[in-house]
Amino acid sequence: MISPEKLAAVREQFPVTKRQLYLDSAHQTPLSLSVREALLSFLNEGYEMAGPKPVWVRRAEETRANVARFFNASPSEIAFTKNTSEGLNIAANAVPLEAGDNVVLIEGDHPNNAYAWLNLKRKGVEVRFAPLKDNEVATAKTFEPFIDERTKVVTLSHVTFHAGQVHDLTSIGKLCKERGLYLVVDAMQSVGVIPLDVKALNISVLAAGTHKGLLVPQGLGVLYVADGLDQLQPAYVAMSSMLNPPADYIARPEDIAVRKDALRFEFGNVNLPDLHALDAAIRLIDSVGVPEIQQHVNELGDTLLAKLDELRVSVVGPRERGQRNHIYVLDLPVEMWADYFARNDVRVSPERGGIRVSLAMFNTAEDIERLASVIRAGQKENMQSVALQLD
Ligand SMILES: Cc1ncc(COP(=O)(O)O)c(C=O)c1O
Numbered sequence: 001m002i003s004p005e006k007l008a009a010v011r012e013q014f015p016v017t018k019r020q021l022y023l024d025s026a027h028q029t030p031l032s033l034s035v036r037e038a039l040l041s042f043l044n045e046g047y048e049m050a051g052p053k054p055v056w057v058r059r060a061e062e063t064r065a066n067v068a069r070f071f072n073a074s075p076s077e078i079a080f081t082k083n084t085s086e087g088l089n090i091a092a093n094a095v096p097l098e099a100g101d102n103v104v105l106i107e108g109d110h111p112n113n114a115y116a117w118l119n120l121k122r123k124g125v126e127v128r129f130a131p132l133k134d135n136e137v138a139t140a141k142t143f144e145p146f147i148d149e150r151t152k153v154v155t156l157s158h159v160t161f162h163a164g165q166v167h168d169l170t171s172i173g174k175l176c177k178e179r180g181l182y183l184v185v186d187a188m189q190s191v192g193v194i195p196l197d198v199k200a201l202n203i204s205v206l207a208a209g210t211h212k213g214l215l216v217p218q219g220l221g222v223l224y225v226a227d228g229l230d231q232l233q234p235a236y237v238a239m240s241s242m243l244n245p246p247a248d249y250i251a252r253p254e255d256i257a258v259r260k261d262a263l264r265f266e267f268g269n270v271n272l273p274d275l276h277a278l279d280a281a282i283r284l285i286d287s288v289g290v291p292e293i294q295q296h297v298n299e300l301g302d303t304l305l306a307k308l309d310e311l312r313v314s315v316v317g318p319r320e321r322g323q324r325n326h327i328y329v330l331d332l333p334v335e336m337w338a339d340y341f342a343r344n345d346v347r348v349s350p351e352r353g354g355i356r357v358s359l360a361m362f363n364t365a366e367d368i369e370r371l372a373s374v375i376r377a378g379q380k381e382n383m384q385s386v387a388l389q390l391d
Contacts, residue, residue, distance in 0.1 A: 002288055002296045007364060010288060014362040020345040021370055026161060026189055026327050026358030027349045029215045038280035039217075042273050060275045066282045067222050070290070071206065072197040074227065076261035080270040081221035084188040087207025088116040088155075090223060090265050091184045093235040094205075095153055099124025103153040104146045106138055106167075107131045110157050113186045117155065126150075134163040134316045134353055137323045140175035147175075153182045158196070159189035162352050163317035164327030166194065173202035182229075188212060191222070193297060193326050193360075195290045198224055205232070210274065213360075215281035220274035225262040234258060238267035288361055297326035297359040300368055304328055304357065307372040311379065316353035326359040332375075340378050346371065 002010070016022050016030035045052060065075045081087045097103070103117045107129040117127050128146045132138055143154050154176055159166050169185065176183040182204040187196060192213025198206055206224040210216045225232060239245045241264045243257040258264040285293070298321055305319055308330065316329045330337075334350040341348050341355065349356040357371065 001299075002292050002361070006288065007296075007362075010284075011362045011364065013284060017362055020347050021367055021374070022347045023357045023359065023363065023367065023371065024347040024349055025212055025360035026164075026356060028211055028218070029213070029360070031217065032215060032281070032284055034280040034284055035216055035277045038276045039273060042276040056272045056276070059279060060270060060272060063275050063279045063282070066279070070191065070196065070282075071224050072199050073224050076263075077198075077224050077227050079223040079225065079262040079264075079266040080275070081207070081223050081266070082219060082271065083209040083221040084110075084186055084207050085112040085116065087205070087221050087223040088113050088184065088186060089119075090234065090236075091155075091182075091205040091207065091225075091232075092116040092120055094225075094232040094265070095182055095184075096231050096233075097123065097125045097152055100126070101150050101152045102126035102128050102148070103155060104128045104130060104143050104151060106142065106156050108162070110161055110186060110188070113155060113157060117153075134165070134329075135318050137165045137318060138167040138172065140168075140171040143172065143175065147179060147181070151179070151181060153184055155184035155186070157186040157189060159187075159194065159325060159327065160317075161189055161327070162356075163329050164315075164324050164356075164358075165317050166190070166323055166325050169201045169203070173200075176204075177202045189327065190325070192285055192290065192293070194294050198226070204229060210278055210281075214278060215284065216274050216277040220271040220278060223262065223265060225265060227261070230260065234265050234267075236267050237264070241265070241267055285361070293361045294325065296361060297363070300359050300363055300365065301326065301328060303365055303368045304359075304371070307368060311372060311375055313375065328357045328359075329353045330355045330357060330375075336382055337378065340381070341374070344374050344378075346374055 011017050013032040013034060014030050022030055064078050068075045068078045105114060130142050130146050132142055138156060156167055158169060173183055183202060184205045185203050187206050187208040191208040204226050208222050210220045211218040234241055237258060241258050243259050244255055314331045316331055318324050329351050331354045337355050338350045
């Protein structure tokens, strides 16, 4: 549990909470004071010293080690990318796939994952979609009927952006291990909010951006590639990917061996400003703890579900703890409600199935109360306007 004092201190870190009811962290995190400070001091170093690059790079390596800790991985298994999509595309092009092989996804999964694999159709790779309802979570059973001897990869979002399902990576990871399949996970919506253990879950590759649960601006992604998957080879390389980078900066055709670790997938300069921000963000997350953040958002979720029941508003995703976490999509017509929430300074997202409310470490039970009273008032307002239209 997050103590009331700690929660108050965390909330202070997010000035946006004083200006609006922010329930949209699954879209984009608001920035914390400490992240802003980290970015400003990076900028000042750039102004004053034209960039102490070796210092920046050393700090980036410390951040790599901290990111690895988040996933129970080793730093050698982490590469920095620019976003989730880049990581997923790196995976799709690194796995040795031949014409006739197939990859299994969930129907309706985030398009950034789907397109990374659909793009392989031009190589003759088949992409299979397992159907799933919005209020169900995927387990090994979801994928099993679609797997045959030519299946090489199972890939899915850990938490879905459109209904908030938390898929059962435990059974899926076990299935992939038994069948010798690569498991590629899009952790964009779970990193920083749900503890992740890539080893226990048998994940081969995990990709995530950092602008939601990892609390920094867009433009930085993290990629986990399990040590030992040497058959995964990069489609793109630069000097930083090389096993023996030439000290004289002259590339020699006879030595183009790439590194053994995940850095073979990292090419060129990385997003140093955002990595400085990420260092501050990880400190903030660590000051609370990911398990505690998860418990906190789940408790707020319990309160939200109870309030929604009173208001007779249903959610499109699952209701059971363990199957949902911090994303709740309210079955309210977007065309009627999106503007209404915006007018009332409530920041939420329109989604396929309704209005998405997403919770973060800085949200409180009072936020849920306030949301409920805004919905109650909206129900009256909307009922009146529907009555007027019928008149
Ligand atoms: C599950 C999931 N994957 C990926 C993304 C975004 O992809 P990228 O980080 O490449 O912009 C989102 C949302 O922004 C998401 O919800």
